[in-house]
Each structure stands twice: as structure tokens, then as C-alpha cells.
Amino acid sequence: MIARAGRLRPVVAATALALGASGCANVPSGGQVVIGRPVERSDRVDDPYVRLIPVRPSPGWGPEQVVSGFLAASAGFDDDHRVAKEYLNVQDSWKPGLRPYVTVVQSRVTDPHVIRTSGNLATVKVTGDQLGTISSDGQYTAAPKSLEATFQLIKTPQGQWRITSLPGEERSGLLLTKNDVERTMRPVNLYFFAPDQHALVPNGIFLPVVNRETLPARLVQALLTGPTSWLNGAVESAFPTGTKLRGLSVEKDVATVDLTSEAAGASVGRMSAQLAWTLRQLSGIQRFRLRIDGETVSPDGRDPTQPVSGWTGNSPDGPEGNGQTHQNAYVAGASGFLAALEGDHAQPVVTGPAGRLSRPAVSPDYRELAGLSVKGDRLLTAAPVTGSPAPHVLLTAHRGARFTAPSWSTDGTLWTVESKADQSWLWVRTRGRPPALAAHWGLGGREVLAFRVARDGVRAAVIVRLDGRPQVQIGRIAHAADGSLDVGSFLPVSSELQDAIDLAWRDYGNLAVLGRAKRDSLYLPYIMPVSGSAITSLGVGALGEPRTIAAAPGEPVLIGTRSNGKNQVCRQRSADKSFSEWICPTPARDPSYPN
Numbered sequence: 096m097i098a099r100a101g102r103l104r105p106v107v108a109a110t111a112l113a114l115g116a117s118g119c120a121n122v123p124s125g126g127q128v129v130i131g132r133p134v135e136r137s138d139r140v141d142d143p144y145v146r147l148i149p150v151r152p153s154p155g156w157g158p159e160q161v162v163s164g165f166l167a168a169s170a171g172f173d174d175d176h177r178v179a180k181e182y183l184n185v186q187d188s189w190k191p192g193l194r195p196y197v198t199v200v201q202s203r204v205t206d207p208h209v210i211r212t213s214g215n216l217a218t219v220k221v222t223g224d225q226l227g228t229i230s231s232d233g234q235y236t237a238a239p240k241s242l243e244a245t246f247q248l249i250k251t252p253q254g255q256w257r258i259t260s261l262p263g264e265e266r267s268g269l270l271l272t273k274n275d276v277e278r279t280m281r282p283v284n285l286y287f288f289a290p291d292q293h294a295l296v297p298n299g300i301f302l303p304v305v306n307r308e309t310l311p312a313r314l315v316q317a318l319l320t321g322p323t324s325w326l327n328g329a330v331e332s333a334f335p336t337g338t339k340l341r342g343l344s345v346e347k348d349v350a351t352v353d354l355t356s357e358a359a360g361a362s363v364g365r366m367s368a369q370l371a372w373t374l375r376q377l378s379g380i381q382r383f384r385l386r387i388d389g390e391t392v393s394p395d396g397r398d399p400t401q402p403v404s405g406w407t408g409n410s411p412d413g414p415e416g417n418g419q420t421h422q423n424a425y426v427a428g429a430s431g432f433l434a435a436l437e438g439d440h441a442q443p444v445v446t447g448p449a450g451r452l453s454r455p456a457v458s459p460d461y462r463e464l465a466g467l468s469v470k471g472d473r474l475l476t477a478a479p480v481t482g483s484p485a486p487h488v489l490l491t492a493h494r495g496a497r498f499t500a501p502s503w504s505t506d507g508t509l510w511t512v513e514s515k516a517d518q519s520w521l522w523v524r525t526r527g528r529p530p531a532l533a534a535h536w537g538l539g540g541r542e543v544l545a546f547r548v549a550r551d552g553v554r555a556a557v558i559v560r561l562d563g564r565p566q567v568q569i570g571r572i573a574h575a576a577d578g579s580l581d582v583g584s585f586l587p588v589s590s591e592l593q594d595a596i597d598l599a600w601r602d603y604g605n606l607a608v609l610g611r612a613k614r615d616s617l618y619l620p621y622i623m624p625v626s627g628s629a630i631t632s633l634g635v636g637a638l639g640e641p642r643t644i645a646a647a648p649g650e651p652v653l654i655g656t657r658s659n660g661k662n663q664v665c666r667q668r669s670a671d672k673s674f675s676e677w678i679c680p681t682p683a684r685d686p687s688y689p690n
Contacts, residue, residue, distance in 0.1 A: 140281040140302075140310070140376045147171035147279065149178035154255055158217040158248045161256045162207040165246075166221075170275040172303045184249055184257040189267055193303055193313070196268035197229035199276055200242055207246075215250040221262075226273060229280075233300025234323035235627070237587055244270060279303060282626055285318045286372040286411075287330035288365065289553050290574050291506065295372055295409045296551045297603060298326045299626055311350055311377055312343040318373050319354075325584055329553050329573040333365035334358060341388070348381040349400055350374060356388040364394040368406040375403040411603035412648045413459075413505045413550040413690065422647050422690065425457050426655075426664050426683035433457075433464065433480075436653075436664070439680035447483035449475075454500035454643070457689040458507055463526075465489075465501040465509055474498050474511055474522070474530075490522060490530055498522075500597075500643075504548045505690065512543040512557075519543045521582055537570055537583025545598050548572070550648075550690055555582060556606055556625070558595045565595045567608060569625055589623055591630045598623075599646040599688075607633070607646035609654070620644060620654055622673070634667045636677040641665075645686040653686035 149168035152161060165182035172193065180186040204223030211218040225242040229235050247260035262270070271279075281304050284297040300323060302313060319338050322330050334354075338361075341353040352370060367385055374380050382400040385392055391399050408414065424436040425444075432450035434441035443450070445464060452466025452475055463478045466486075474490040489509075492498055496515040503509055509524040519538055524530035538559055545558040553572050558565050570585035588606070595610035596618060606623040612630070618641050620633040639658025646652045651670035654677070656663055662684035669675040 140283050140314075146173070151178055152182050152255070152257075154253075156256065158209050158212075158219050158246075158256050159207045161248060161258065162219045162221065162246050165258060166207075166270060169269050170271055170279055172279060172305045182258055184251065184259045189261065191267050191269055193305065194231050194233065195303075196231050197276065197301075198242070198263065198268060198270050199226045199229065199235075200224060200270065200272055201226060202272050202274050204242075204272065210245070217248045217250075217256065219246045219248060220244070221246070221270075229276070229301050230324065232320070232323045233302060233317065234325050235299075235301055236325075237627075276301065283314060283317075283376055284373065285314075285322070286369050287322050287326065287332050288369070289330060289551050291552065292331065292365070293409060294413060294505070294551045294553075295368065295411050296326065296330050296553045297372075297411055298322045298330070311345060311374065311380065312340060314373060314377070315343055315352055315370070316340050318369060325586075326553070326571055328581075329571045333362050333369055335361050341386075345380060348379060350377075350380045350383040351386060352383055353386040353389060358387045363392050367394055367401055368409045371401060371403045371406045372409070411549070411551045422650055422688050424645060424647075424650065424653055425455060425687050425689065426653075426681065427451075427453065427455055427685045429662065429682045429684075434683065436681065436683075436686065441664075441681055441683045444481055445477070445484065447485075449477035449484050449486040452477075452486065454685050454687070456501045456503060456687050458503050458509075459505050459689050460507060461689060463507075463509075465503070467498055467500065471497040474501060476509070489524065499543060499546045500687075502547045503689065504552045505550055506552060508548075508552075510546060510548050510555075512538075512546045514541075514543045516542050521546070521580075523580060533582050534575070534579035535581040535583060537585050544596065547598060547600055549600050549603065551603065554625075556588075556598055556600065557585065558598060559585070564593065565610075566590075567592065567595050567598060567606065567610075567623060588625055589627055589630055592621065592623075594618070597642070597644045599644050599652075600690075601646040601652065602648040607644050607652050609641050609644045620652060631673065633673055634677045635674055638665055638677055639663065639679075643685050645688050647688035647690055650688060655684045655686050657684075 147170055149171045152164055168179035183189055201224040207219045207221050209217055210220045221244045223242045225240050227237040244262035246258050248256050249259045250256050280301045283302050284299055286295040289296050319334055335357050338357040339355040341355055344351050374383055382402050384400045426434050426436050426441050428434045428441050432443040433445035433455050434443045455466040457464055457480055461480055464480050465476045472492040473488055475486040476489050477484040477486045492513050496513050499512045501511050507526045511522050513520045521533040521536040522530045523533055542560040543557055547556045555570050557568050559568055567588045568585040569588055570583055573581040592610035593613050595608055597609045599607045601607045608621050608623045609618050611618055621630045622633055623630045639656040641654050641656045643655035651666045654665040663679040664681040664683045664686050665677045665679040667675040668678050
């Protein structure tokens with residue numbers, strides 16, 4: 096299941112003990128880990144894993160072999176890297192700990208080789224392709240570049256070569272291959288509250304797997320530490336500052352989480368919601384008991400244990416995305432009307448000029464309609480979403496600029512990006528107020544082709560033109576104390592698509608994207624995990640010329656396409672099967688869901 100990087104370690108054959116078949120963590124080849132896949136559709140993070148048994152240094156090894164052995168042994172997190180430290184001249188000088196800074200490189204790295212010797216001193220260089228880094232808070236960030244790392248070694252009085260100096264700015268960090276990370280670390284979600292203090296926002300990190308018994312405690316400790324630097328300032332935690340974990344035990348399928356006294360007085364319900372969503376990633380835990388300084392507390396004051404499957408009302412997908420409520424889809428009808436999609440038929444709900452908008456989008460509360468003019472240079476709104484309301488011009492673009500399809504957040508805020516070749520502006524309109532520019536917009540110097548706010552209201556997915564090629568990225572939305580918005584920290588999700596034209600949030604962990612992979616000649620629909628895991632194609636069969644895509648939790652993905660000169664909306668014959676055939680029964684265009 097896991098291939099060792101033989102060229103990196105030609106001498107040291109590290110032995111791996113298989114504890115059982117498991118799904119592996121995925122390190123994106125060109126993206127950044129923001130969150131993992133929704134738990135109900137992913138492997139559990141405590142599934143059996145492959146444990147590395149590191150090899151101790153041999154007395155006769157030369158400098159290259161010592162560096163090779165150190166790199167192999169440092170991939171094992173057991174016993175505080177005890178074996179890896181035997182390769183160092185001063186073992187106490189290197190303290191990576193259980194949350195180390197990690198430089199991630201491709202599996203193929205050139206063999207360590209001596210570039211300089213002088214008496215009992217030697218310098219060994221390793222070169223390769225860096226993929227990215229994992230910070231000490233677990234956040235993976237793509238940083239592809241060529242890597243050159245040098246190690247300084249000394250021959251001890253006993254005649255054995257040992258490392259005296261490690262490369263990089265993070266002297267206590269690790270240099271691991273992609274395979275190392277996939278074997279020894281797991282992507283997990285920590286859950287924090289959006290500014291509305293209701294919706295939870297997943298914060299993805301990579302967590303080393305030392306053993307399965309300590310994983311629940313380490314997961315809760317990471318939650319108490321707070322969000323990563325990427326989400327810090329955009330989310331909130333119900334756990335008061337300074338709250339620590341006194342202890343965590345698991346008996347049968349019930350976890351008992353005991354917090355320090357700092358948690359006293361905080362909302363038991365909100366803390367429980369964060370714990371429930373975080374702990375449900377562990378297959379062995381079905382319920383949990385919350386204690387503060389040894390005393391059991393519960394939201395209702397009665398039941399001492401809570402199910403980890405509860406708190407569905409705090410879903411990152413919002414109240415409409417918890418799988419309990421069907422969401423209507425809307426389309427632009429063939430003869431100029433906005434229609435609700437009922438089965439294969441488009442039932443008109445808005446006629447007249449407002450019904451002829453392109454890229455129409457209905458607000459989550461079904462009170463308002465937004466869309467673009469045919470040329471995309473005007474943003475219009477209309478209310479109510481019935482009859483024949485008159486459209487109102489909300490914004491007119493600068494010369495040569497166009498608006499992205501309007502996007503609603505669950506609180507009724509309307510978003511769009513005005514963009515041209517080398518510049519863009521993010522417009523935000525809170526209901527009852529005129530549209531305003533975001534105070535801080537991280538893509539101001541780029542052309543933006545699509546912008547979609549996640550249902551948690553904190554994350555945004557975009558298609559941005561970078562070096563002449565559209566790329567899918569994700570950023571975060573932070574609300575300042577004065578009410579201004581900071582929308583930035585955009586980082587790539589995946590490098591597997593060479594082109595992208597439209598996207599939508601399938602659920603809190605996946606995007607539905609229209610794009611072309613490197614092997615494609617046509618645009619096709621893909622499911623793209625925002626964790627950076629591998630993309631998967633969606634459906635089979637001809638789609639004509641796909642142009643737009645719509646998605647929602649538990650609902651079929653819809654494609655707006657043009658075939659034989661006619662607009663059609665396509666869906667899969669069986670929406671719950673990823674390889675189900677595409678059928679295009681509805682003469683319409685621009686499908687969307689009101690979320």
C-alpha cells in the first residue's frame with residue numbers, strides 16, 4: 096500500500112510493521128489542506144496504520160549513509176524520535192516533539208552525497224522537489240520549489256559519523272517524503288464557530304499517529320489549542336483561553352473528557368458541539384461525557400453522556416445541509432423565466448424581465464433573486480421570488496470588467512467579484528444596505544472567474560487566473576471589530592486540473608468543479624476535496640459543452656450545458672452513484688441551489 100522512497104534511503108532498509116489495512120492520509124501534490132472530507136464519507140482517522148520500526152546507525156556507516164538513516168528514522172514518531180536522535184552528535188539539540196514543523200518533499204529525492212570533507216568534518220547535501228510545509232499547528236501549505244538541504248557531520252572519537260547541524264530555518268523540524276507523511280500522519284478536522292456563533296467551521300490539520308490509544312486525547316488537545324494560523328481571527332472557540340485537558344479515557348464506546356477549571360462558566364452546549372463534531376471522526380467513540388475539574392456537566396443537566404452524532408443543527412453545511420431537508424434547484428427557462436426544477440420539469444416562478452437574468456441565484460430564505468445581465472457587466476436583484484418583479488440594477492461594472500455569478504451566504508449577504516484581466520474587486524451587500532467593497536481583498540491584482548461562499552460563511556472558493564491558467568483556490572473571510580471584512584489567505588486546492596470554468600460547494604468538504612484534467616480534451620465535472628486529496632470524475636456519458644455547475648448537500652449535481660445549439664440542464668440518472676450516467680431532460684440553463 097505504501098511504497099518506500101528507495102532512492103532517498105539506498106542503504107537503510109527501514110522495517111514497517113503492518114497493523115492492518117487502512118486508508119492513507121493524502122498529501123496534495125499542489126494544494127493546501129484546509130479541511131478533510133466530511134466524516135460520514137471518509138476513512139476514520141483511527142483506522143489501523145503502518146508503523147515504522149526505525150533502524151539504528153551502524154558503526155561502519157559513512158556520512159551519506161548516516162544522513163540517509165536519519166531521514167528514514169525521523170519518519171517514526173514513537174518514543175520521541177529516540178532512534179533518530181542516535182544519529183546526532185548532541186541528541187538533546189533536536190526536539191521535534193509531537194507537533195513538529197515538517198518540510199514535505201516528493202517521494203523521489205536524489206541520494207545524499209558528500210560535497211565537502213575536511214579531516215573529521217563532512218557536509219552532505221540532499222536535493223529534491225519540495226511540495227509544501229506542515230507548520231507546528233498542523234496546517235499544510237503548498238510551497239512547491241526545488242529543495243537543497245545540507246547536513247554537517249563530525250567523526251566522533253569512536254570513529255562514527257554523527258550529524259552536528261540540520262538544514263533549514265526550523266532546526267527542530269523534519270524533512271519527510273510524501274509517502275512518510277501519508278503513512279505516519281492523518282488529516283483531521285477541528286471544529287470552531289463561525290462569527291454567527293452557530294455554524295461550525297472545520298479546520299483541517301495533519302496530526303502524527305503515534306498510537307491509536309492516545310489519538311483521542313491528542314485530538315482534543317489540538318482542539319483546545321485553537322485554530323491554525325490560516326483560520327485564526329475568522330472563527331471562535333467556546334473553550335476559554337487557558338483551558339487544558341486534565342484527562343481523557345475511553346471505556347467501551349464512551350469517551351470521558353475532563354477539562355481544567357478555566358472551562359467553568361463557559362457554554363456547555365457550545366463546547367459540547369465542538370467536541371461532538373471533532374470526536375465523531377474516531378470510529379471507537381459513539382458517546383462522550385464532559386467533565387470540568389472532575390465534575391460531570393451536560394447541556395440539559397440530566398443526561399451525563401452525549402452522542403457524537405448529535406448537534407446536527409451546528410452543521411458546517413448549515414440548517415438546510417444536514418440531510419434532513421430537500422432543497423429546490425432553480426434554472427433559467429428556455430423562454431425567459433426563472434423556474435423551480437421539479438423532477439425533470441421547470442416550473443416557472445418568476446416571469447418578465449427579472450426572469451431573463453443570466454446566472455440567477457435565489458437567496459437562502461427565498462425572499463430575493465439576484466443575477467447578471469447577458470454581458471455580465473451588471474448585477475441585478477429582484478423581489479419577491481414570485482410573479483413578475485421588476486429587476487433593480489445593483490452594480491454596473493467598470494469598462495472591460497465583468498461580475499462573477501452572484502453567491503449568497505446563509506445570512507442573506509450577497510457576494511460577487513468584479514474582475515478584469517489584471518484586477519478585481521469584491522463587492523458585498525448586506526440586506527438593507529447598499530453594496531460595499533470589502534476592506535481587504537486578497538486577490539485584488541488577479542482576474543477572478545468564479546467566487547462561491549461556503550455555507551459556513553467563513554470560507555470562500557474561487558477560480559483565479561494565475562500565470563495564465565485558471566486555478567481553484569480557497570480563502571477565509573474574517574470579520575473585524577469595526578464590521579469590515581478581510582477576505583484573503585487564498586491558497587491552491589489542487590494542481591490536478593489544468594483548467595476550470597465554474598464551481599460550487601457540494602458540501603463542507605468537497606467542491607463540484609467544471610474543468611479539464613491534464614488528460615482531458617473537454618470540460619468535465621469533478622468532485623474536488625478541499626483537503627487537497629485526489630479529484631474524482633463525476634458521471635459518465637456525453638455532456639455537450641458544459642458551462643455551469645450547481646451542487647448542494649444530499650442533492651444531485653446539476654450541469655448547465657449546450658448541445659446541438661440548445662441549452663440543457665443535466666443530472667445523473669442515480670444521484671447517489673458517482674459513475675451514474677448523465678441525462679439531460681430539461682431545456683433550461685444556469686442551474687443553482689439557494690445556498
